[in-house]
Amino acid sequence: MWEVFRPKLDAVQNLAEAHELAAETPPPNAPGRRYYSNLAYFLQCFGVPGGSSFAEKGLYLKLIARLDSTGILKPGAREQIESKLRRAMEAEMPS
Numbered sequence: 001m002w003e004v005f006r007p008k009l010d011a012v013q014n015l016a017e018a019h020e021l022a023a024e025t026p027p028p029n030a031p032g033r034r035y036y037s038n039l040a041y042f043l044q045c046f047g048v049p050g051g052s053s054f055a056e057k058g059l060y061l062k063l064i065a066r067l068d069s070t071g072i073l074k075p076g077a078r079e080q081i082e083s084k085l086r087r088a089m090e091a092e093m094p095s
Helices: 002-011 015-022 033-045 054-069 077-092
Strands: none
Touching: 002 015, 002 033, 002 054, 015 033, 015 054, 033 054, 054 077
């Protein structure tokens, strides 16, 4: 399912498209549901979803840059969100 979800998220250009993708959440216990649930969580609070993979966080970094370019984020919000994502990614790296 990652192979299906990843290019879809990579293609999202605005918040409406991001919410549309999150709404495609598969039923409980279906393969790939976690990716959509993580995206929905991210869109709700722009926090790092627990259990999200390193690759997902990387896509969220790209997504937040695209969302910021549409002007929907308050000044300084992008930097705060990116910082949280990067710290979570760094925590996953082997020491």
